[in-house]
Amino acid sequence: xxxxxxxxxxxxxxxxxxxxxxxxxxxxxxxxxxxxxxxxxxxxxxxxxxxxxxxxxxxxxxxxxxxx
Amino acid sequence: xxxxxxxxxxxxxxxxxxxxxxxxxxxxxxxxxxxxxxxxxxxxxxxxxxxxxxxxxxxxxxxxxxxxxxxxxxxxxxxxxxxxxxxxxxxxxxxxxxxxxxxxxxxxxxxxxxxxxxxxxxxxxxxxxxxxxxxxxxxxxxxxxxxxxxxxxxxxxxxxxxxxxxxxxxxxxxxxxxxxxxxxxxxxxxxxxxxxxxxxxxxxxxxxxxxxxxxxxxxxxxxxxxxxxxxxxxxxxxxxxxxxxxxxxxxxxxxxxxxxxxxxxxxxxxxxxxxxxxxxxxxxxxxxxxxxxxxxxxxxxx
Numbered sequence: 001x002x003x004x005x006x007x008x009x010x011x012x013x014x015x016x017x018x019x020x021x022x023x024x025x026x027x028x029x030x031x032x033x034x035x036x037x038x039x040x041x042x043x044x045x046x047x048x049x050x051x052x053x054x055x056x057x058x059x060x061x062x063x064x065x066x067x068x
Numbered sequence: 069x070x071x072x073x074x075x076x077x078x079x080x081x082x083x084x085x086x087x088x089x090x091x092x093x094x095x096x097x098x099x100x101x102x103x104x105x106x107x108x109x110x111x112x113x114x115x116x117x118x119x120x121x122x123x124x125x126x127x128x129x130x131x132x133x134x135x136x137x138x139x140x141x142x143x144x145x146x147x148x149x150x151x152x153x154x155x156x157x158x159x160x161x162x163x164x165x166x167x168x169x170x171x172x173x174x175x176x177x178x179x180x181x182x183x184x185x186x187x188x189x190x191x192x193x194x195x196x197x198x199x200x201x202x203x204x205x206x207x208x209x210x211x212x213x214x215x216x217x218x219x220x221x222x223x224x225x226x227x228x229x230x231x232x233x234x235x236x237x238x239x240x241x242x243x244x245x246x247x248x249x250x251x252x253x254x255x256x257x258x259x260x261x262x263x264x265x266x267x268x269x270x271x272x273x274x275x276x277x278x279x280x281x282x283x284x285x286x287x288x289x290x291x292x293x294x295x296x297x298x299x300x301x302x303x304x305x306x307x308x309x310x311x312x313x314x315x316x317x318x319x320x321x322x323x324x325x326x327x328x329x330x331x332x333x334x335x336x337x338x339x340x341x342x343x344x345x346x347x348x349x350x351x352x353x354x355x356x357x358x359x360x361x362x363x364x365x366x367x368x369x370x
Binding site for chain 1: 074075076078079080083089090092093133136137140141144145156158159161162165166
């Protein structure tokens with residue numbers, strides 16, 4: 001489905017141009033993305049890698065956090 | 069090679085900021101981030117794709133605080149899912165990220181910086197491990213057997229070269245002039261516990277993966293590992309009467325021509341959209357949207 005004439009494109013899109021998705025499809029996409037993000041955060045392998053990287057690179061991450 | 073999708077990046081951002089996902093999605097500029105993720109894949113090998121993410125995320129500066137940590141952790145995740153690790157010195161890394169933020173360093177410079185710091189993980193993991201073909205595993209097993217025989221804890225470049233030669237029937241063995249493989253290999257169970265690899269050999273394995281990705285091959289066979297040895301400057305491991313240039317030409321011939329890499333579906337959809345545009349612009353626009361979703365790895369969400 002494409003946007004109606006005069007309708008502002010949604011910025012839930014990809015690449016360099018915004019998607020011309022209809023609002024209801026854009027909402028579905030955003031909800032699906034939120035679900036996917038939450039699933040990823042509960043994924044043990046995702047957590048294992050993130051914890052491993054935080055441990056291995058603790059010093060540089062701390063330096064960067066101090067800069068923030 | 070594996071890519072990251074937008075969910076990976078947003079999940080890392082959520083972990084860093086402790087902001088709830090819906091709120092984070094309202095504040096994050098997902099469009100340029102998705103574009104960046106689409107760029108960070110084949111035909112770029114993992115270390116170049118990681119440089120694209122590191123540079124691009126810092127330049128986009130999507131978070132009020134924590135952007136540079138997000139960039140670093142996202143690049144590390146891309147490397148990790150591809151079976152690679154990076155070694156960073158804290159202060160030079162902080163300087164590099166500061167230079168990127170100030171616009172003094174570009175993707176090419178970051179790629180060169182990562183080039184010397186990225187190797188295969190040990191033990192092998194991720195896409196690198198999954199993409200190794202039986203002939204590559206057999207060569208690694210032969211290399212491990214030689215290391216054990218010599219009472220060494222680590223597999224060296226010479227062990228790997230002789231493993232590739234000893235395997236015999238794969239592209240590497242053929243390019244090196246082997247006439248047949250060691251019979252024992254066929255009866256060995258695949259993937260036994262291996263001795264660890266010398267750091268130089270972990271680099272060779274990463275270079276082998278680079279060669280496979282650049283050629284658009286969906287696997288890493290012994291021929292790619294041999295290219296990794298040659299690209300890593302391990303020509304000294306070859307017998308004196310063997311011309312490394314000739315070995316390279318032979319192995320490239322045996323590996324076959326480069327093939328289409330990732331994004332093939334998106335390219336086909338773009339071509340279809342081009343044909344349709346004159347007669348059905350709405351359908352063409354929708355096809356372009358779907359192509360964009362494929363590039364961003366979001367096609368499974370709709």
